[in-house]
Amino acid sequence: MTDLSKVLPTKSATVEAIESYWKQRGTSEKPRTYLGASSIGVECSRQLWYNFRHCSTSQFDGRLYRLFNRGHREEATFVEELRGIGCEVHEFDNDGNQFEVIACDGHFKGHTDGAALGVPEAPKTWHLLEMKTASAKSFAKTKRDGVEKDKPQHYAQMQVYMHLTGLKRALYMVVNKDNDELYTERLKHDSKRAQSYIDKAQMIIDASTPPERISDKPDSWACKFCDAKELCHGTSEDIAVPVPSLSCRNCVYSTASQDGKWICDKTGSEAKAVCSNHLFIPALVGFAEPTDSLENKDGSAVIEFTSDDGTVWHHGNDRDAGQFSSHDLMTLPRNLVTLPNAKKKEALHNLEARYSTALDNVESIWRGPVDNVRDEFEKRYNVPMSNPDATQDGDGWTAAEFRPHCCVIVYGNKAEIREDKN
Numbered sequence: 001m002t003d004l005s006k007v008l009p010t011k012s013a014t015v016e017a018i019e020s021y022w023k024q025r026g027t028s029e030k031p032r033t034y035l036g037a038s039s040i041g042v043e044c045s046r047q048l049w050y051n052f053r054h055c056s057t058s059q060f061d062g063r064l065y066r067l068f069n070r071g072h073r074e075e076a077t078f079v080e081e082l083r084g085i086g087c088e089v090h091e092f093d094n095d096g097n098q099f100e101v102i103a104c105d106g107h108f109k110g111h112t113d114g115a116a117l118g119v120p121e122a123p124k125t126w127h128l129l130e131m132k133t134a135s136a137k138s139f140a141k142t143k144r145d146g147v148e149k150d151k152p153q154h155y156a157q158m159q160v161y162m163h164l165t166g167l168k169r170a171l172y173m174v175v176n177k178d179n180d181e182l183y184t185e186r187l188k189h190d191s192k193r194a195q196s197y198i199d200k201a202q203m204i205i206d207a208s209t210p211p212e213r214i215s216d217k218p219d220s221w222a223c224k225f226c227d228a229k230e231l232c233h234g235t236s237e238d239i240a241v242p243v244p245s246l247s248c249r250n251c252v253y254s255t256a257s258q259d260g261k262w263i264c265d266k267t268g269s270e271a272k273a274v275c276s277n278h279l280f281i282p283a284l285v286g287f288a289e290p291t292d293s294l295e296n297k298d299g300s301a302v303i304e305f306t307s308d309d310g311t312v313w314h315h316g317n318d319r320d321a322g323q324f325s326s327h328d329l330m331t332l333p334r335n336l337v338t339l340p341n342a343k344k345k346e347a348l349h350n351l352e353a354r355y356s357t358a359l360d361n362v363e364s365i366w367r368g369p370v371d372n373v374r375d376e377f378e379k380r381y382n383v384p385m386s387n388p389d390a391t392q393d394g395d396g397w398t399a400a401e402f403r404p405h406c407c408v409i410v411y412g413n414k415a416e417i418r419e420d421k422n
Contacts, residue, residue, distance in 0.1 A: 019062030026065035031057060031247075034260060035204060037101065037110030040197045041156030044214040047226055049204050052107075054247035055284060056228035070177075071133045075113055078131045078173050087118035091129070101164035106260030108201040112161050119171055121186055128170040130158050139176040143183045147172050156197050158187055163194035205256050209283040234286020234308075240337055241284055241329040246274045251326075252281050252303075278326045279303060279315060287334060288313075295360045296321070302359065313337050314353055322353025351392045351399035355407040355418040366417040373408060373415035380417070381406065 011019075035052045042048055050056040060068075075091070082089050091114030093099055098111040113129045132154065134142065141150050148155045158170040170187040204211065210232070214222045218233040230236035231243065248254045248262055248271035257263045257270075264271040277300065282290040285305060291312070292304035302316035302323060316323035324337060357364050366376050377385045385408070388400035399409045405420040 022065040023062035034109040037160045041153035045211040050228040053249040057244045087116045107205045128167045132174040136178040159194040162189040240334045321356030321358040361422045370415040
């Protein structure tokens, strides 16, 4: 009998449509503009830095986005139940929004689930509210081990909220989604712990480069499921710099400023939208190290990188000079940033780009027929033109480099000698 299970749909068209709706709704949300208090308990500061700098984003299917929304819907039930047992509950401010807490010049924020007075265990004490849903397995662990041990992110979140609102107690409420069992736990404000989380946030905000990795092994448990794994460890072959989008935050010129704003160090004004000056923070290029900084004749900056395999290439915005722009690096595979040196069997940068006259330090000192270039070269440098340090063929050109500072480039029947004046 033919097995049709492999070709028949596993979900109804209605389910697929609903999950597609939630997927579209979830992915259409703009990235968070601040470091969230709800995530400050994440152990890896580097992961938080990538999120804050818009270098990584979580990808979920429609079912999970729907599941997250179920957690939000449950909050109304918790509030109804608390009021039903006589508590006074405030979950929204005068404008109908969740209460917001802010620190670190507006770059660290959170939104509380509310506050309640009349909790049976301490009816005269205001309690910060934190409401969650959990699977049966997760619920059992929290009930057994307590919030601080089992849910360190939730614990850190509540400590920060209490610290910034002045509340001294928190009521953690969680419901088992499988059988509706409830668990509550009261927590005390710990000022030292709370301040340590805020200090951690400030460190992440101020850091111009990613903090240390939590592990140097991309397949470790700490890194295995991280959205920034390929970027962090430089393991992506498909994309040279795998970020979800260009942002002022992942540009080398951006600096976090007051009131939650970002300043462009290039223009001195507020950084609001990506411009043509964008260059990636060098540490985001996981497979290469910055080895020099140059300048095009128009004043735009160029960062020279040396890849792990020895390839030298330029990150800049002059395409005619063979430079790789930020858009190139976030869309092109890594192997297109590698050009082999056929003569020495070693990786080499694009020689035409390396000696581009668009660079402020490069000058064309001679142009003429290809038949005359050898005599001109040997007359100028008093060495034979028979032993270049590197050669390279490009699209319509051939180049020979004579280190430290000279390159001969041949275009058909024309030739040119260029010097690096540095």
